[in-house]
Amino acid sequence: LVPWHNLKKQDENEGVRVENLLFMVDAMLEEVENKKKDSNMPNFQTLQAIVSHFQKLFDVPSLNGVFPRMNEVYTRLGEMNNAVRNLQELLELDSSSSLCVLVSTVGKLCRLINEDVNEQVKQVLGPEDLQSIINRLEEHEEFFPAFQAFTNDLLEILEIDDLDAIVPAVKKLKVLSY
Template sequence: LKVLSHVDSILRSPRAPPLIYQRSKGPVQDNSKGNGHVLSRECGFEHLPPTIEMWADQLMALKDLHKSLRKLSLELMPWHTADPQENREFLRVEDLQFIVDAILEEIENKEKNSQTQSLEVLSGIVSHFQKLFDVNSLNGVYPRMNEVYTRLGEMTNAMRNLHELLELDSSAPPTVVVDTVGKLCDIINQNVTEQVQQLLGTQDIHSIINKLEEHEHFFPPFQALIQDLLCLLEISNVDDILLAVRNLK
């Protein structure tokens, strides 16, 4: 009875887990003789077996918890293969707390390293932008970004309009657009050359040059003559010159 009372006092102490301890719901009579007297005491020890059994289950569950923490530890820290508690017959909460602390420390170190790497990456990006777009100072980065964004928008709109004008697919790359514009220019130049040849009545380039030189010598005096006739006849249209001359007869 003394041992049971001591165990019961442990269960009722503030150190006992409050969710596991359950208060007795009724007294249990225990008759014992001591010094010739019959003692009647309200023991209330019926809660001890289930509580102790529950504690035993929780202690056994520490092994499963230890295995789970070890798996998590190996995932985060694969280089920590040795576990001094692995071969122990009995596990303590302190052993599990040690694993948890090691995991938390590793997570904190990774966060610090990732923040440091992020700053290095951002610094590298800014430096690369400065080299690409000839920005000498950090103060000029944002204005140049805005300028690049504006130019990019203008270029995108121009390419979209060219796709529509040339009746190209919207997915056609810029090289296709340039080739199409080049072919169109060749066609226009060829048509102009043919029209000049037809106008001058020759296909020989030297003959064309000679005719253009003749035109250059002939046209200024002819233009001056026409202007004088327009003034003399008091008319403004070249087509009316012939009619005005006939009326003078």
């Protein structure tokens, strides 16, 4: 019953004595009583306050939701720790570096990449090409609304639904007019 107690084994052929059993039971009772007195176990009100605080921190309305939310928090914490370790390894940062260092390193890396992409676009297009693209977009913004209105009117007048049907409908009208 009490494997942590070292009892002297008697001869295999000899049975267990009642006195030894009584001694063991007394020793177990004494241990239980000592544990109750020396225990650091918080009282019920403290445990209730801890659970209530957890419910407030993690937005858990009912007591039934505490354990699932604890598991969810634990799982998310593990995922975050893994992500941080992986990023530290990829960026060759010391494992003891703070999250602030990690975030600023990722930010610097993103800025470098964005600057590099902007430079590459400018090199491919050239400054003159970039301005001509801007000019064409401005012309398109002026021309397109008028063209769209004209096309919508034609579709309505010709009583058709498809842009590809405009030319055949106009040809048909031309033939009918002769």
